[in-house]
Amino acid sequence: MMLDRLLRKSESFDRLDHLTAKAATQLRRALDGRAVDRALRGSWLGHPVHPLAVTVPIGAWVSSAVFDALRKRDAARLCVAVGVVTVPTAVVTGLAEFSRLSPVQRRVGALHYLAIVAAQACYVTSHRCRTRGSHGAGAWWGLAGLAAVSAGGALGGHLSYALGAGVYEWQRGPET
Template identity: 55%
Template sequence: MNVHRILRAVESLDRVDGPAAAVARTVRGLLEGRKVDGLLRGSWLGHPVHPVLVTVPIGMWSGALLLDLMRGQRDASRRLVGIGLLAALPTVVTGYADFSALQDVRQRRVGAVHAVSNAVAIDCFLTSYVLRTRGSDRAATLWGLLDMGAVGAGGALGGHLSYAQGGGVFRWQAGPEADAAVQAGA
C-alpha cells in the first residue's frame, strides 16, 4: 500500500466538490472583510494558526491513550480527552477559515476529506469521553484506538494539503493581498 498514492487519490474525489464549495462560500461570506478573518487565518502570526492549534488536541488525546495503558490513571485520562475536545473547537474554527480561502479545487477536495476525518475523530473522542464518565474504561480505550486512527488519517491529509499541495503556504509572507496571486500560481 502506497500512502502517497492514496493521498493523491483524494485530490480526484470530485463528488465532494459541490458540498466543499458550498461550505467554503458560506464561511468565506461570514469572514470576508472582517478583522476576525485575519485573526483566524494567522495574519498576526505570519502563517496559518490552524497547524499550531492542532497540536493541543492531538497531544491531549495521545496522552490519554498512553494513560489508558497505565493503572490508576482513569481520571487523568478522562480529563485529557475532555481538554482535547475543548481545544478542538478553536482548531476546527481556524481550519474552516483556512479552508474557505482555498481556491484550488484539488486542495479543497483534500481539505474537505481532512475535515470529515477530523469530525469523525472528534465524534469518537466525544463517545470515548461519555464512556469514561460512565466508568466504561475498557470500551473507552478501544474507542481511543479508533479515534487515533481517524486523527492519523486527518493529520496525513492535512500534511498532504500543506506540504505536498502547498495549501496556505506563504500566504501571509507578502501580506493578505498576496493571497490571490499565490493561489493563482503567480
C-alpha cells in the same frame, strides 16, 4: 509507497465539489476583509493559526493513549476531555483556511474535516464511556479516535506539504 498513492487519490475525490465550493463561497463571503478573518487566519502572527491550534487536541489525545497504556484512567479521561474541548478552535481556524483553498485542495480539505469529525465523535463517546465507569470501552473508542485523527492528520499534512495550502500566505517567502 502505498500511503502516498492513497493521499494522492484523495485529490480526485470530486463527489463533494459542489458542496465544498458552496461552503467556501459562503465562508469567504462571511469572513472576507473582516478582523475575525485576519485573526482566525493568523495575520497578526505571520503564520496560519490552524497548524498551531491542532497541536493541543492531537497532543491531548496521544497522551490519553499513553495514560491508558499505563492504566492511569483519570489522567486519560482528562486528556480526552482536553482534546474534545479544544477541537472547535482547530475547526474554526481550519474553516477560515478552507475558504481560500483551490478546488483540489478543498477535496482533500473536506476529507480531512470528515476524518476529524469522526475522531471527535469517537473521543466524545470515549469520554462518555469513561465517565460512566466503562474505562475499557472508553479506551477502545479512544484508539478508534486516534486512528481517525491520524488519518485526518495525514490528509492535513498532504494538504499543506504536497498541495501548498496556506504556505507563505502571510509572508513573502524564503530569503534567497
